[in-house]
Amino acid sequence: MFNYNNLFESELRKSVEEEIDRLKDNLSNGLSVVDYPEYKHQVGKIAGLRTVLELCDEVQSKLSKK
Numbered sequence: 001m002f003n004y005n006n007l008f009e010s011e012l013r014k015s016v017e018e019e020i021d022r023l024k025d026n027l028s029n030g031l032s033v034v035d036y037p038e039y040k041h042q043v044g045k046i047a048g049l050r051t052v053l054e055l056c057d058e059v060q061s062k063l064s065k066k
Contacts, residue, residue, distance in 0.1 A: 013056060020049050 023046050026032040033039045 009056065009060075013053065016049050016052055020046055023049075 023042055027039070027042055027046075033042060
């Protein structure tokens with residue numbers, strides 16, 4: 001059974017993964033990218049969101065060891 005914190009983490013992860021997918025789709029379609037600086041910005045957003053997921057994994061690992 002999930003408590004509030006588990007549900008929050010689950011929904012946050014799902015939202016982050018959906019946003020990554022949306023940004024990747026925009027990049028692959030080329031509709032939202034008009035120049036190289038915008039492309040770099042979009043790629044940076046994806047990298048930042050992936051870092052969030054990695055940090056969530058690290059926190060889970062630390063908590064499970066306590």
